[in-house]
Amino acid sequence: MTVDVNKTDGPADPTPPAGPEAIKAIPVRHPWRYVSAVIALALLGAVVYAFAQGEINWGAIPDYFFDDRIIDGVLKTLLLTVLSMVIGIAGGVLLAVMRLSKNPVTSSIAWFYIWFFRGTPVLVQLFVWFNLGLVFEYINLGPIYKDYWSSFMTPLLTALLGLGLNEAAYMAEICRAGLLSVDEGQTEASHALGMSHTKTLRRIVIPQAMRVIVPPTGNEVINMLKTTSLVSAVQFFDLFKEAQDIGQNAGSTVEMYFLAAAWYLIMTSVLSVGQYYIERYYARGSSRTLPDTPFQKIKANMLSLTNRPAAGGGA
Amino acid sequence: MTAMVKAEGVHKSFGPVEVLKGIDLEVNTGEVFCLIGPSGSGKSTFLRCINHLEKINAGRLYVDGELVGYRQKGDKLYEMKDSEVAVKRRDIGMVFQRFNLFPHMTALENIIEAPVQVKGVSKAQARERAGQLLERVGLADKAGTYPSQLSGGQQQRVAIARALAMDPKLMLFDEPTSALDPELVGDVLDVMRDLAESGMTMIVVTHEMGFAREVGDSLVFMDGGVVVESGHPRDVLTDPQHERTKSFLSKVL
Ligand SMILES: Nc1ncnc2c1ncn2[C@@H]1O[C@H](COP(=O)(O)OP(=O)(O)OP(=O)(O)O)[C@@H](O)[C@H]1O
């Protein structure tokens, strides 16, 4: 409820009375913030020193950082992450809807799928896809396509199936939680307006479920980006595989691991920022003010560290 | 006068619990029909049966002369498909106690959603109509506002506009003012009164006895899943015949 400060009752006063004097108090001191900052910096310095002393040829990292093979690996890693997540999200939504459906057949199928793919390691699944040629010698799609399994199942396809289908099982649980989080009154209101099940799901339930689905999905994307490093095992030349190969040929194995780690860090950092903006988008209408952007947050943190109140009075 | 809604021995159970134990009533076209009764007496359940959000177990329920949720061929009943039920629901507007506006859409988007998605009305046309409806409920300036930024009374008025956008021939109100602060109730009742004057057939579950007496054409008192007493609101409210009606009214009036 708002209080009208400038209420003028009684005889009209030509000049409104001046408000109370602004508070000028000495802010609370936070000495431990400085102490902990100093300790953290000291520890960091010690670690950096230790690594700098070690027998690591740091010069090799900048030499190879933008090497064609590394860049190619980075792009392949990104491609694999995106495609696997697309398969995972599409499959996950489908499985979640199946799991929640009234039809006992579809919900059991979904349950079984999730049980199987969540219950086995993704590396094992990758090898199984890779070696499925032992079970199916040919792949035969009638007149459209016919080939040996081994030449059909390229490393890319193996990687996509292995990572994507496994991801779908995890995404299914995330989506299910999201769908269940939407108030039943929403479905009811939508049905009462004459909207079909599908329209209700697509227009009303899923957009609201996104608020619950997006944050863990962001984690899944970041996780996926790192998990793609497993596909070197099925001969897919992603960032990790390229770095490993260069390292072995140039005799700088550890250096190339550091290089790969740096690239992974860069990519996950960029993804985190993207996630933030997507979350902000789906938060619309759910709260009265949108959350701060990362830059606003950083600014606010800096200001609070220097003990000044954050700009905009956000407290 | 023709009956917009006709219930004959309507029964509804949830598992072993029988909630409606044979409801008989008739709602005439153009009438404001008030439904009162203690909590748990089955008022909401009956309302939800009318647009087939709940399936009845026995009896017959007709809206505008047609069976709800079933098709009769000879002496056999066939269950309607979901898509057929959805078509029937277009003509029945419903307003909920907790508004149930779509929170991810602005007031205007809430109103145009069903006309555009269900009836295939063009967006421009739907927008224009939504503007008129918002004006009618006194919220012309709130078109671009999200529900979370509206007061309860404003939300409920948007919800009424949303239901009206489908041009229903029947409006169901389930305690539309029960979740509102007392000072916001009046605005919503004003909109409903205006709607009643325009000739809309309305079934209103309410605890607002003043509204029932003033606007209602018929009133039914339900208790324990049966209709205990019915008649003109003035008569039932001022001179109840049954003990249960008397004791209920003495508590709420
Ligand atoms: N989906 C359901 N499953 C099981 N029981 C239900 C369900 N919906 C309603 N009931 C039961 O049916 C009875 C009647 O409920 P209903 O909501 O119709 O009452 P009401 O008259 O609208 O009450 P109120 O004034 O509190 O809204 C209650 O005892 C309730 O517990």
Ligand SMILES: [Mg+2]
């Ligand atoms: Mg109720």
